[in-house]
Amino acid sequence: MENKTNQFQQVGKNKLKVDGQALVTGGPQFVADYYVPDMLWAKVLYSPHAHARIKKIDTSQAEKLPGVKAVLTYKDVPRIPFTTAGQGAPEPSAYDTFILDSKVRFVGDKVAIVAAETEAIAEEAVKLIKVEYEVLKAVFDPRDALKKGAPLIHDEKEAHMPLPLFYDKTKNICAHADFKTGDLEKGFKGADFIIEHDYDIHYATHTSIETHITTVYFDPHGRIVILTSTQVPFHVRRITARALNIPAKKIRVIKPRIGGGFGGKQEVLLEPLVTALALKAKQAVCLKYTRSEEFISSRCRHPQLIHLKTGVKKDGTITAIDINIVMNNGAYGSHGLTILCNTGSKVLPLLKCDNISFYGDVAYTNYPVCGAYRGYGATEGYFAMGIQLDVMAEKIGTDILEWFKKIHIKVGETSPVFAALGEGREGVEQNITSCGLDKCIELGAKEIGWYGKRRQKQTGRFRRGVGTIIMMQGSAIPEIDMGAAFIKMNEDGSFNMLLGATDLGTGSDTIMAQIAAEVLAVETDKMIVYSSDTDFTPFDVGAYASSTTYLSGQAVIKAAQKVKEQILGVASEMLNEPKEDLTVKDSKVIGKKGEVSYSDISNYSLYTKNQFQIMAGDSHIVHKSPPPFAAHFAEVEVDMLTGKVRVIKYVCAIDCGTAINPQMAEGQSEGAVLNGISYALTERYIFSETGKMLNPNFDYYKIFGTRDLPEMKTILVPTYEPTGPFGAKSVSEISINGPCPVISNAIYDATGVRIYKTPFTPDKVLAAINKK
Amino acid sequence: MEKIKAIVNGVEKELSVKYSTEPLLDVLRRGGFVGVKEGCREGQCGACVVLIDGMPGNSCLYPAFRAAGKKITTIEGLGRPDNLNEIQKAFLESGAVQCGYCTPGIVLSTKALLEKNSAPSEDDIRVALDGNLCRCTGYVKIVSAVKLAAERIGKK
Numbered sequence: 001m002e003n004k005t006n007q008f009q010q011v012g013k014n015k016l017k018v019d020g021q022a023l024v025t026g027g028p029q030f031v032a033d034y035y036v037p038d039m040l041w042a043k044v045l046y047s048p049h050a051h052a053r054i055k056k057i058d059t060s061q062a063e064k065l066p067g068v069k070a071v072l073t074y075k076d077v078p079r080i081p082f083t084t085a086g087q088g089a090p091e092p093s094a095y096d097t098f099i100l101d102s103k104v105r106f107v108g109d110k111v112a113i114v115a116a117e118t119e120a121i122a123e124e125a126v127k128l129i130k131v132e133y134e135v136l137k138a139v140f141d142p143r144d145a146l147k148k149g150a151p152l153i154h155d156e157k158e159a160h161m162p163l164p165l166f167y168d169k170t171k172n173i174c175a176h177a178d179f180k181t182g183d184l185e186k187g188f189k190g191a192d193f194i195i196e197h198d199y200d201i202h203y204a205t206h207t208s209i210e211t212h213i214t215t216v217y218f219d220p221h222g223r224i225v226i227l228t229s230t231q232v233p234f235h236v237r238r239i240t241a242r243a244l245n246i247p248a249k250k251i252r253v254i255k256p257r258i259g260g261g262f263g264g265k266q267e268v269l270l271e272p273l274v275t276a277l278a279l280k281a282k283q284a285v286c287l288k289y290t291r292s293e294e295f296i297s298s299r300c301r302h303p304q305l306i307h308l309k310t311g312v313k314k315d316g317t318i319t320a321i322d323i324n325i326v327m328n329n330g331a332y333g334s335h336g337l338t339i340l341c342n343t344g345s346k347v348l349p350l351l352k353c354d355n356i357s358f359y360g361d362v363a364y365t366n367y368p369v370c371g372a373y374r375g376y377g378a379t380e381g382y383f384a385m386g387i388q389l390d391v392m393a394e395k396i397g398t399d400i401l402e403w404f405k406k407i408h409i410k411v412g413e414t415s416p417v418f419a420a421l422g423e424g425r426e427g428v429e430q431n432i433t434s435c436g437l438d439k440c441i442e443l444g445a446k447e448i449g450w451y452g453k454r455r456q457k458q459t460g461r462f463r464r465g466v467g468t469i470i471m472m473q474g475s476a477i478p479e480i481d482m483g484a485a486f487i488k489m490n491e492d493g494s495f496n497m498l499l500g501a502t503d504l505g506t507g508s509d510t511i512m513a514q515i516a517a518e519v520l521a522v523e524t525d526k527m528i529v530y531s532s533d534t535d536f537t538p539f540d541v542g543a544y545a546s547s548t549t550y551l552s553g554q555a556v557i558k559a560a561q562k563v564k565e566q567i568l569g570v571a572s573e574m575l576n577e578p579k580e581d582l583t584v585k586d587s588k589v590i591g592k593k594g595e596v597s598y599s600d601i602s603n604y605s606l607y608t609k610n611q612f613q614i615m616a617g618d619s620h621i622v623h624k625s626p627p628p629f630a631a632h633f634a635e636v637e638v639d640m641l642t643g644k645v646r647v648i649k650y651v652c653a654i655d656c657g658t659a660i661n662p663q664m665a666e667g668q669s670e671g672a673v674l675n676g677i678s679y680a681l682t683e684r685y686i687f688s689e690t691g692k693m694l695n696p697n698f699d700y701y702k703i704f705g706t707r708d709l710p711e712m713k714t715i716l717v718p719t720y721e722p723t724g725p726f727g728a729k730s731v732s733e734i735s736i737n738g739p740c741p742v743i744s745n746a747i748y749d750a751t752g753v754r755i756y757k758t759p760f761t762p763d764k765v766l767a768a769i770n771k772k
Numbered sequence: 773m774e775k776i777k778a779i780v781n782g783v784e785k786e787l788s789v790k791y792s793t794e795p796l797l798d799v800l801r802r803g804g805f806v807g808v809k810e811g812c813r814e815g816q817c818g819a820c821v822v823l824i825d826g827m828p829g830n831s832c833l834y835p836a837f838r839a840a841g842k843k844i845t846t847i848e849g850l851g852r853p854d855n856l857n858e859i860q861k862a863f864l865e866s867g868a869v870q871c872g873y874c875t876p877g878i879v880l881s882t883k884a885l886l887e888k889n890s891a892p893s894e895d896d897i898r899v900a901l902d903g904n905l906c907r908c909t910g911y912v913k914i915v916s917a918v919k920l921a922a923e924r925i926g927k928k
Contacts, residue, residue, distance in 0.1 A: 016864055023872025024860040024879060026807020026847035033806040207907055209811045209819050210873045259809075259873030260907050291812040505871020505908050663867035663913070670910030671870065698816035698905065706898040706911050714912075 010517040011726045014663040015524040018510045019257065019503070029257040031213045031229050032288060039215065040069050040115040042277055042287035043122035045129050046297060047104035047111050050138035050366035050691030051151060054102045054111065054131055061128040062114060067121035070281035071129070073112045074100040077276050081158040082243045085334040085371065086232035086266040088480055088541055092424025094167055094174050094333035096159040099243055099272050104133075105153050105331035106366050107692040108296035113273060115281045140691055142305065142328040142363035145172040153331060153364040163424055165337060174333035175362035177341050179420040187320025187355030191311025193395045199306040199384040200757040201740065203328075203685035206373055207703055210259020211294040214270040216277075217284035219252070224275055226253045231265040231504050232542030233532045243272035244279075251275075253534040258504035262675070263372035265504060266544045267299050267334065295696035299371030300685070302339050302362075303328045306384040312392045316403050318353040323384070325360035330369040336362040338423045339370075342377030345427060347385050349415035349627075350472045352407050356417065366691050372544060374672060375736040378473055379679075383758065386469040386741020390748065401441050401450065404470045404631075411435050423545075428478040430624045434729070436655030436717040437470060440631035443715050444468070444653035448633035458750055464648065465750025466635045467742045472627035475721075475730035476547035479623060483552035484538035485559045486617035487516060489567070491606055493587050493598030495520065497559075499531040500540025501552035506732055507664040508548040512556045514660050515725050519560035520567075521584040522598065538617055546628075546730030549660060553725030555620035562616030570601045570614065626721050628729045630654040632673075632738030634710075636746040643766025645747060647677055647710040652735050655717045658727035666714040669735040673712060676739030678704035684759050776840040780805065781849025789836045796822070796839050797831040800846060807847035807876045811905070818904030821877035822846050828884040830903070847876035850883070858928075859883055862921035863914070870908030878904045882918050890926055892918070 006012070022029055059071040077099040085093035100110055112129050116122035137151040144150055154169040161167035166176040188194055214228040224246075230236050233253040241248040258265065270287050278285040289298065304327045311320040325343060329336040344358040373379075393400035409415060411432050419429040445451070445468075453466045486498040497516055503509040513527035520526075531537060540552055564584060571589035572579045574596050582591050587598040605614050633651040638644070652669050659665035682702035686694045695701050720727035740758050748754045753768045773788050780787075780803070787799050797820045800808045808831055811819030815833040822831045823845035851857035856864065859882050869875050878901060885892055885900040892900065897918045906914065 014867070017867075017869060019872070020864040020869050021853040021856065023869050023875055024847075024856060024863050025851065025853050026809075026876040027853070028806045030809075030873065032801075032810065207905075208871075208873075209817060209905060209907055210809070210871070211811075258871060260871040262907070288810075291814060291817075505873070507870065667867045667870060667909055667913055670912045671908045672910075674910035675907065697814055698812055699814070703905060703907065704911075705903070705905055706901040706915065709898065709911050709915075712910060712912050 008518055008726060010514045010524050011660050012658060012662065015510060015514050015661055017507055018513050018529050030210060030259055031215055031227050031256060034215065034227060036215060036217045036284045039284040039286055040117060040281055041119040041122050042113055042115050042274060042285050043119065043126045044110050045112040045126045047107060047109040049104060049133055049135050050107050051136040052104050052133040053136065055134050056132040057112065058130040059112065062125040065121060065125045065128060067117040068114060068125045069283060070115040070277055071112060072100060072277055072280060074098065074102045076280060078245050080243055080245060082239055083334060084268045086235040086268050086542060089238060090162040092163055092165060092337050093335055094159060094161050096154050097332050099276055106368055108368055109331060113277055115277050115285045138366035138691055140365050140367055142326050142365055145363040145365045146361060153366065165424065172364045173361055174329050174364050175337035175340055176360065177337060177421065178359040180357045181416040181420065182355035184320050184322055184355045184357045188311045190313065191319040192314045194309065194311050195388060195391050195395060196309040197388065197756055199308060201304050201380045201383045202758050203303050204301045204679050204683045205295055205298065206262040206264035208260030208262060208264055211289040211291060212270055212298055213288040214274045215284065215286040216274045224251045226251060226271050226275060228253065228255065228271055229258050229265055230255050231261045231502050231544060233502060233534055234500060234539050235542060236268050236271050237534045239268040240272045240275055244275060255502055255532045261504040261543065262374045263376065263544065264299050266372040266542065269298060292696040295701060296368060296693050299334065300330065300368050301373040302370040302380065304343065304380040308384045308388050310388055310392060312396055314396055316396060316398055316406055318351055318407060320355040321348065321353050322357045327360060327362045328365050328367060328370065329362050330365060330367045332369045333364065334369060334371040339377035341421045341423060343381035345417055345421035346378035346473055347381035349417040350408055350470065352409065368693060374733050376733065379737045382469060382471055382737040383740040387744050387754065387756065390745040400468065401445055404441055405438050408437055408470055423477050423480060428623065433626060433723060434657055434719040434721040435629055436719040437629040437631065439717045440629060440653035440655055441470065443717065444631045444633045444651045447651045447713050447715060448635060448649060450633065453635060454749060461640050462637050463640060463750040464635060464637050465746045465748065466633060467745025467749055468631065468633045469738055469741045471630050471734055471737050473546055473730060473734035474625035474627055475550035476622045476625055477545045478625045479621065481541045481545060481547050481551050482619055482621045483540040483555045484617060484619040485552065485555045486538050487559045487563045488613060488615035489563065489602045491599065491602045493602060494526045494528060497527050497529050498537040499529060499552065500537045501548050502532050502540065502543040504543050506543065506668065507661065508543065510664065511549050511660045512552060515553050515556045516560045518726065519557055520564055522587045526587065546733045549728050550724050550730055551620060551622050553728060555618055557725050558618035558620060559616050562618060563614060566614045566616065567598065567601055570605045571596050574601065574604055624723050626723060626729050628654065628656045628731060628734050630734050630738065632742045634742045634746050636743055636750060638747055638750045638765065640751065640769060643762035643769060645681060645743065645760050645765055647743065649711040650677065651713045652738065653715040653717055654731065654735065655719050656731035657719050657721035657724050657729035659716050659718065660726065660728050662716055665716060665731045668732045669714045670712055672733065672735035673739060674704055674709065676736040680739045680743045680758060681760055776837060778839045778841065779843045781845060787836065792837065794836050795832050796834040796836045799836040800831060805846040805848050809873055809876060818877045818881065819874050821880050821904060823880055823884055826884060826887065828881045845880065847879060850879065858924045859921040862924065863917045866913045866917035866920055868909060868913040868917035874904060874906045878906065878914060882921060886922055886925060890922060892922055
């Protein structure tokens with residue numbers, strides 16, 4: 001397999017990031033860096049109540065303040081329900097959101113927005129808006145929300161699911177999924193051990209260092225230009241057009257460089273609102289979230305309560321899996337169904353088991369809104385399954401690593417889960433065509449020193465232990481996701497490549513450049529990549545579902561192959577040799593008799609004879625979602641006196657197929673792992689009794705810095721995925737799923753105490769130790 | 773609006789300050805130094821780090837008036853795209869840049885570190901960069917980049 005990647009010139013190499021020089025020199029390239037003449041600043045008035053109706057709202061004082069140009073309340077915007085979930089159309093998320101509404105559903109819900117000449121004036125004006133609320137009973141626990149008589153969060157008539165999917169707002173259910181395979185009862189009967197636990201995984205947020213920001217201005221034709229920090233420019237155009245009832249042709253969305261997204265910017269969060277405000281002010285407006293707004297009023301990871309029951313035989317056969325989930329979506333239903341389904345579809349197929357039941361309800365509550373977040377439901381699922389596997393292995397007294405090798409899905413095998421659980425519709429059947437998981441287990445175990453450290457009796461104040469997990473994710477959403485690319489040739493033999501695919505810091509522009517360069521037989525730096533602009537670049541669903549490399553990469557290959565054919569055609573004319581005798585190498589076409597440079601070919605095609613522009617575009621949809629696989633290992637130290645957990649070393653061995661750019665693949669994995677560790681140990685939302693998030697800053701919402709960084713090791717285990725571009729699968733999401741279960745398992749190895757609830761803060765760990 | 777004079781990236785600049793507590797961050801960005809990034813305005817993320825008389829500081833908390841007469845270095849004062857300095861090169865080559873939003877602040881913190889300590893240990897690096905948050909990289913490649921830059925600058 002490695003031989004296959006060795007034959008590549010551009011793929012599989014650590015090429016420099018194509019936008020790297022711009023980024024290390026700090027030139028203007030993010031939304032906030034663009035100067036728009038006469039731009040106004042927006043500030044939002046947020047609800048102080050978790051659940052209330054606006055009885056009266058008086059904006060007259062705010063409007064009179066000098067410098068204020070426009071104020072919007074629910075009275076000023078169209079009452080069209082939409083979802084902020086940036087998914088393909090129609091979205092499998094409830095249409096339960098209005099640009100502004102007369103009801104507020106969480107502390108931090110938007111009440112009104114002001115545009116003024118300065119941020120200070122806008123802030124002042126927000127304080128002058130007088131609102132009289134009728135405070136309603138709120139509900140925060142998703143289990144309570146599902147009970148009869150619970151306060152109804154979406155009692156408005158318009159809220160609905162745009163697809164024929166289960167949705168019951170009269171019960172606060174914003175999504176539901178279930179499926180069964182085999183015979184669960186028989187499965188449990190045949191088990192030697194039945195293990196049952198409740199797992200509780202918590203609220204968190206992305207904390208991109210660039211907060212959400214959107215600037216809307218008007219071009220000389222009166223068209224609306226939305227310059228925005230988004231992962232989904234084409235969905236932004238479509239959803240904004242819907243929410244404001246304006247034709248898509250009036251809207252242009254530009255995505256410049258993005259300062260991190262992690263799913264948080266797969267949300268059409270600000271664009272319809274800022275567009276409505278700019279339309280009223282008839283002037284450009286910028287809304288830039290503060291850090292506090294980013295915590296309270298953007299999007300979060302979906303917390304889940306998981307009841308997991310599994311049956312296992314002494315020989316290691318898993319006989320039954322019964323998983324019941326209650327998921328909290330917060331006040332709006334963004335991504336509810338698909339995250340729930342992913343908790344099943346990204347976790348269950350990994351394990352061989354004939355009898356499975358999956359059941360989940362997604363509840364509306366009066367807490368902040370959840371949405372897409374790296375890992376997307378799999379993080380939640382692997383927390384439960386990862387610990388449960390550790391418990392099962394101990395129960396049957398097996399070597400967990402050898403057992404892992406027996407129970408995981410292999411090349412040529414399938415799982416009924418693939419077909420049963422899709423994204424808003426049935427899934428797609430698939431066989432595994434590449435899997436390096438055994439090798440991941442071996443190499444990872446060696447790196448952490450597993451067999452010298454596991455189950456060593458620990459005494460004293462500081463106790464060490466090791467934990468592990470195996471995982472899979474997916475690569476794009478089969479039969480749904482589409483990506484397209486366009487390439488044209490310039491007279492110096494360089495190429496412009498226009499991509500809908502959305503680089504949000506992941507490096508996808510570079511990955512796409514390497515893929516195109518490989519096909520075209522040029523150096524990667526000959527590719528001038530531009531992403532994304534709805535006026536100029538072809539469609540792409542955007543950066544989510546671990547899709548860009550696998551999906552958009554194939555579109556790039558197809559477009560590049562067409563361009564290559566055209567190059568060969570011109571060269572054939574120039575060299576007077578048949579196309580079949582020609583090959584491409586190092587920016588040249590080489591024939592049997594002679595050779596010609598790309599630059600000469602391009603000049604010939606533009607200026608000399610039978611002129612035409614060498615250019616082509618193509619699209620791709622995927623029919624499979626081949627999973628990347630990973631084995632994670634951690635060594636932790638627990639302070640028995642304080643309950644503080646420190647990760648000493650973390651090892652991530654990952655099979656992402658061909659790593660198009662190994663250094664960037666490692667970077668994706670390391671970033672995801674550290675985010676996962678910090679989520680497992682310190683990040684959390686602290687709520688007041690009335691539903692207010694109390695720690696909306698980096699002082700009290702602790703994300704890891706350099707001093708907290710454990711020793712980290714990433715091991716890329718190459719395989720070759722036959723359906724992927726040059727053998728590649730996805731890499732960006734899978735690694736965030738490991739730390740919660742791995743650290744919990746390592747805490748158990750160190751102390752004999754299992755923690756089933758995240759995060760593993762000292763108080764929780766100490767309480768568990770003392771209880772033992 | 774009052775004017776102050778400061779040496780920004782080696783050139784004397786007149787900067788306009790709107791009010792007495794206006795942070796240096798806003799004044800520099802208004803002056804065109806948009807490589808100075810806003811991440812939290814609370815001194816917690818380090819995206820807005822600039823060097824003030826060689827010392828790294830969060831420009832979001834630093835009153836612009838106090839910068840009068842001082843030497844300020846922003847990312848624009850380091851290498852340009854066709855002429856990167858050793859730190860910028862090392863960051864690029866090590867894969868230490870993902871979204872790049874925190875990069876200017878981290879590169880400047882690195883510059884301050886290496887000017888004080890030309891051969892920093894891993895711990896020195898981790899302490900020096902602890903005020904700069906990055907959510908993309910997991911810092912592994914950032915730490916490697918600083919080591920690489922130190923090595924190359926040391927050899928010069």
